[in-house]
Amino acid sequence: MSTTSIVSAVPEHTPTILSCFPARVTSPSPQGPSTSKEAKSQHTPPTKYVPLYKAALKGDWATAKMFLICNPGADRAPITDGHETALHIAAGARRVEFVEELVKWMQPHDLVLKNKFDNTALCFAAASGITQIAKVMVAKNPTLLAVRGCKRMTPLNISALLGNRDMVWYLYSATGDSVLTEEDRISLLIATITTNLFDVALDLLNKYPSLAIARDGNGETALHALARKPSAFASGCNFGVWQRFIYLCDHVEVSNIARDEKDQQVARGFLTPAVQCLNGLLWKTLNLLVPSVMLVHDTKVMNIQALEVVKFIWNEILLLKSWQISSILAEPSRPLFTAAELGIVEFITVLIQSYPDLIWKIDDESRSIFHTAVAYRQEKIFNLIYDIGALKDLIASYVDSNGNNMLHLAATLAPSSRLNTISGAALQMQREYQWFKEVEKIVLPLYTETKNLEVRTPAMMFTEEHANLVKQGEKWMKNxxxxxxxxxxxxxxxxxxxxxxxxxxxxxxxxxxxxxxxxxxxxxxxxxxxxxxxxxxxxxxxxxxxxxxxxxxxxxxxxxxxxxxxxxxxxxxxxxxxxxxxxxxxxxxxxxxxxxxxxxxxxxxxxxxxxxxxxxxxxxxxxxxxxxxxxxxxxxxxxxx
Incomplete structure (x- = not known):
């Protein structure tokens, strides 16, 4: 993390956490306190704290110590417009040694001080991802784990939203069960799924199985969050030939608790320091020598863990009554169709294998998952239609709310996100024609000439929709x-x-x-x-x-x-x-x-x-x-x- 920014490392998929930290650590104005109404309301500290601010930012404990000796009480004084203390600044700037010395200097109750966003220094440490900083603070004042920051989030939830794995595991093991409410736990579960911390999600589900059907503030369950994560599954990994070969040859066994047994023990501190050090050096050496192998290995572990999460959640959902299952699959969004749109074939396979009636489900436009797969060019989902035997003729006969059959959907131009995965307009046109002909094999001959509500046959629709792509393909070929x-x-x-x-x-x-x-x-x-x-x-x-x-x-x-x-x-x-x-x-x-x-x-x-x-x-x-x-x-x- 930058020394001048607290939230520069915040992922784009966690916008709700952005408002929990200042955009930057602002130093006091050298001209003294501002005279503006806003500055007066915030009680901007005097310029005498500038040396302490700079020392905390740089990690210069010698200078800070002299300043604290000359200015009693400065260790708990707000030194920025956002009311951050020196501990806030040092934690956000990842100054481990500075934090260790400053915490020794401070009283336990001083660590509970908040900035104007209600964040303690531990919240800053959770955002920084440096586990040692958090350990020092918690050792001094264990009650910090229960002190909530901006938006009433615990430090654990903040770290989960930012995807800091080691920090999450530490805070997860240190935070007592009494600290987290049911709302905190479901938010934590969805946050860990969003940030690919499926090992934590599995452990959380094993402890609290009811979270599998719980809904967050948006009315969504963990299943909804998983349906939007194609990169978490093998079908969403865009590996090259060499990486795919490594992926197939890599043998990974992951327990239904979470990570590899050794990794989990290291994270929780169950191994001796010597074994931890040896294990860490082994993985670091392998990562340094063959980074691609480690990347593929980690990805495969994540894929297996994500699939285990899906299975666990779905098994819990199946214990409900049919109307409750339908409610989860319909509100506030449809995870089955979201997964079909994104091509998560593993997700859909798990659901349908134990609940075959899902193949007959339709969305708001009267389309099945196979129609959705055709519209969004998800071939892995579409290929599942051959597994249902003669029933595929019935599924293919569905007509949506616009009068389009499956061949009409194949005649439309593919979404740009799918079209651009193919290089060159000519090959894009080739793929579109292949889709049209493949779907034509599925539908009954009658549907090849059927007109939709716009009075267009599939062939007419294909020609009109792809006229521009044909021109681009011709230009690309000729050039x-x-x-x-x-x-x-x-x-x-x-x-x-x-x-x-x-x-x-x-x-x-x-x-x-x-x-x-x-x-x-x-x-x-x-x-x-x-x-x-x-x-x-x-x-x-x-x-x-x-x-x-x-x-x-x-x-x-x-x-x-x-x-x-x-x-x-x-x-x-x-x-x-x-x-x-x-x-x-x-x-x-x-x-x-x-x-x-x-x-x-x-x-x-x-x-x-x-x-x-x-x-x-x-x-x-x-x-x-x-x-x-x-x-x-x-x-x-x-x-x-």
Whole structure:
């Protein structure tokens, strides 16, 4: 945390906590107390406290001690416009040693002093995330844990809203059960879910199972909060190929209490200091050497914990009567449809496996979760429709309040948040066409020509909705093809000329190349010919793209296939051109500077590697989306039943 800011580390998802701390730690005006009405009402302290303020901010205890000796009572005096004491400032600035010395100097009741926002210094410590600062204060005055700050929040709730894991575990274990009310506990549960502290949430639920069905001040349960957390589940993790491989290979066992057994014991202080130190060094070393492995491991632990929280809460909800279950799933929002909109397939699977009737539920627009999945392009949710067998025909026949069937929803343009996950307008159009055709397989033939309330068939709707995307896809394809064709044409010209100006020249008697017997010459000849053929093929592929009709169906197979072939042959032409060039230099310089062959070969790899690195992601995306299993790959094992 910045030394000049108390809330700079506040996450964006905790706006309610922002008003609990001053925007910045303001120092007294050097001109003395302000004469404004606001300043008078706040009793701005005199400028004599400026040295103490600066010392607390910098952690300069020697200067502060001299000031406190010369000014008795300054340790409990408000030294800012916000009525913060030196302890508030030092705690917010994370000055551990300063806080330790100042707490020794102060009386226990002095630690309960509040600023104008009703926050004690422990609230500042909870926001700072430095556990040692909180421990020092609590050791001096344990009643601080029960002193509420702004918005009547306990220090524990403040730390939970800010997601400081170690601080939360310490305050959670130190705060007595009598301190927290039922409202505090449900707020704490939802806060820990919001900030991904699922280990704390699991422990809280095990202690107080009734929290699973309790509602907070907004009328929401923990299930509602989980339905808005796609990043907490495996389906929401956007890992690369290497990270996905680590994720699958990483074996994680998490108890239904919370974290790993060792991690939880360390957090609660059950291990000896020596073991704690050794365990901490082990994880820090691994995190330093292979940070990606630790990131994937931590993510998988979080995913498992989040799923355990969902299961626990849902099992408690199932103990209720049917009308109570319906009430939780309908008010104040619909967590089932929220999860479907965000693509949290694990959340929906847990709910439906034990309560199959949920597949028939509809939202305010008369849409099922599968209709929602189509509208928001959540393929993992949509693929679940194949697990319900013949019932999918009934689900697909639903018509929403606007007269749209499932194919109409597939014909609408995808939300920008989902569309932008795909690179390039052409591939976006390809994905949209694939969605339309996939949903067309599900609905009955009658629905392909059914008109909605706007008198539009799905095909008409698709053409109108995607007209602009088709234009953007055409522009993207033509620009890419034009740029690549220039390079391919230049390569073809160069290698064609090189074939008739062979290195070393020709024999004047019979016209044969002088170095025709050299091995390097054969390498030159073959690579030059390959460069010419591949570049010519590339030019033709890109030319066919430029002259294409650009119909909607062309984006599905034809155009991506041509672009793939064009990029592949262009890469081959660049690589073989570099080989031909290297072979030419080897022939010319072989008898004079034999050592030059190695650096030439190394430098020749540079442009080839650069082209591969720049174009490989696009190439792979096209291969995967055109020839791969696609986004509609169905699991061999049914997920719902």
């Amino acid at each position: 890419t093809a034009s740029s690549c064709m220039v390079v391919a044409t230049l390569i073809a010209t160069v290698v064609f000329a090189a074939a008739f100006t062979v290195p070393g020249g020709n024999n004047n008697t019979n016209g044969t190349p002088i170095f025709i017997e050299a091995k390097s010459f054969m390498v030159f000849a073959i690579s030059d010919a390959l460069a010419l053929f591949s570049s010519a093929t590339s030019v033709l592929m890109f030319l066919s793209i430029l002259t294409s009709r650009y119909a909607e169906e062309d984006f599905a197979k034809s155009l991506p296939k041509r672009m793939t072939i064009g990029l592949a042959t262009l890469f081959v032409s660049i690589a073989t051109m570099m080989i031909a060039f290297s072979a030419t230099l080897a022939i010319v310089l072989d008898s004079r500077m034999t050592w030059v062959a190695i650096p030439i070969a190394l430098f020749a790899c540079v442009p080839v590697t650069v082209f591969a690195l720049l174009q490989f992601p696009l190439f792979i995306d096209m291969i995967r989306s055109t020839y791969g299993f696609g986004v509609f790959k169905r699991s061999a094992k049914p997920m719902l039943y």
